[in-house]
Amino acid sequence: MGGGGSAGARRKERTHREPRHSGLADPPAMWGLLLAVTAFAPSVGLSLGAPSASELGLSPGSTLAPHSNLTQTSTKANETSGQHVRLRVIKKKKIIVKKRKKQRQPGPLVTARPSVTTNPAKTPTLPEKQEPGCPPLGLESLRVSDSQLEASSSQSFGLGPHRGRLNIQSGLEDGDLYDGAWCAEQQDTKPWLQVDAKHPVRFSGIVTQGRNSIWRYDWVTSYKVQFSNDSQTWWTSKNHSSGMDMVFPANSDPETSVLNLLPEPQVARFIRLLPQTWLQKGAPCLRAEILACPVSDPNDLFPEAHTLASSDSLDFRHHNYKAMRKLMKQVNEQCPNITRIYSIGKSHQGLKLYVMEMSDQPGEHELGEPEVRYVAGMHGNEALGRELLLLLMQFLCHEFLRGDPRVTRLLTETRIHLLPSMNPDGYETAYHRGSELVGWAEGRWTHQGIDLNHNFADLNTPLWYAEDEGLVPHTVPNHHLPLPSYYTLPNATVAPETWAVIKWMKRIPFVLSANFHGGELVVSYPFDMTRTPWAARELTPTPDDAVFRWLSTVYAGTNRVMQDTDRRPCHSEDFSLHGNVINGADWHTVPGSMNDFSYLHTNCFEVTVELSCDKFPHEKELPQEWENNKDALLTYLEQVRMGIAGVVRDKDTELGIADAVIAVEGINHDVTTAWGGDYWRLLTPGDYVVTASAEGYHTVKQHCQVTFEEGPVPCNFLLTKTPKQRLRELLAAGAKVPPDLRRKLEQLRGQKN
16 A cells, blocks of 8 residues: 555564474383473473474474464463373374375464575575465455354444454544454453355365554454354364364464464365454454365355456466566567567666566657556555556557557557566565465565655655745746755665666656555545645645546546445445545655656656555456456556647757647646657646747747547647847857848847847
């Protein structure tokens, strides 16, 4: 999302490695070893009540995070089992050694952060990405409706079962309708949260979090799991070795996602989570996602489940840096005549910021052809935009080869630039955690810890100060504001990724852009920063408010999910009440945003698109997300034809005039021409008085009418040099002054006297 991070704090975890043994020793040696381990236990952090690896669903060499808060849960399990600890240690070893090869399910328990190992060169390396076997049922993505969630009790409506969704965010007011978890009543001695899958599925695991709140700390530390086919008769997940009810370790902080895989997958329709212990002086509160695989229904006993599919033959999966490069290369090789791959710079860790250019003449700016960009991955953990741009480049290539007229016209009349990953370092962090375990904020920032959406120069403040002093536009321009001096100092905190994008903006005359985020379903438009200092939110429109509202409405109006009148809000605000568009500053203030910077430093109009409630959706959901956004992605690109366009030329030479200023009467924001003299000015339908001016030329004014018909409307200008400018050029060339110019200069001198 464009705003700040999660309310919960994150804790770093250190790697802890359990000792491994290759087999069992002979009896005397084994008893000696057991006594030694018992005596050594306090110094290595092992307690007599600690659970064995198999009891927690861990393989013998797995690691336990030191903050996973397992001691309380496992102690209870041991008391229930009634076995002596010495016998259990030996027995567990036998079971592990004997049945290790036969176990297919459970994988290791994933807790707060993955372990970091070192290679022989002592450089840190991330572990292989861990993904649970089954996809999410859809609590986070809202595929599971509110009616499918029930609970034994709830403290309030805002803490009802419908709020028990992974990564759901609370509102600012504690106890309002949008709190950050499901919480059972304090007097509820047997709390439970129930999910109805609507038809039998194979449940394989659970991901949990605590309560998201800026006021309270609540989380469950252990829970049991039950299953049912009729919501009346229930059975409990069992520990294979002891035969007792399995008690799963849960959370040790509000925000870290903790995965527990079931000892054995269970086929059922209903699943219940039963909190057993929770934070002292807290309440049983949790957010969850359920992992489940579909099962066959040969007798058609249940309604057919909605399948997430697309008719387009595209690569629907998440791509890390290496896979992204490979895919972009494949598209380039398949469509070499309309594609070009280039890099605009590198991340802090040296990963290139690759751009795919798509046009009928890649590599060159054609006179009169507008430039459009899509940017994704500014926040590395908001992964859907990245995949949508990779899917879009595949789609445009395929459809162009197929001769689709809409795509052909788009690539013939527009130069499109797709930057799928502005923050590749952050994405790699999120990717290695996996879609269900990355949480709300991990991977959001760059490797340097910088939020790129707050890292662009604040040009709003100097502009508004100059406006208050009456200096705009005669003394201070209302466009192309320069970078502040503090921003260019050697010690300024500006990320290399930010500098790369700024240079990219300066190099190419972009007209239109969209910046893709995740975590909500809304389109926000500039200004993103409130005009009143320190105001948290305040309506702060630009002079081009009508254009920005139109652009935002076009995307929201062609996005399938945003137009679904039955969908529930993602978190704490119902944007559907306002057409799923909002002024950025009226949502939450964002100083230093890329949208505001793009508008005030260049000609480019940019909006932010929040694509999905789920920042990092499972790859199973990518086909549906593509279908939700495909038409919106194409329709938004086509809006670059809205308004007026033309070329400003020298009347004598008919050469284009670069940096000429195009001003529209009544709109206090100008644009400038590109180096060939061509320009594009986005406008909504209406009659406009447009002025073209350039240094050394007489100003020219004309009326331009923008209609509802597809444009842009041509509005060209021929400018005549001023006598002084002609004289300068002649003297510089060593030429004679012609009689007409001499007479004109004499007239000017006479008027001056």
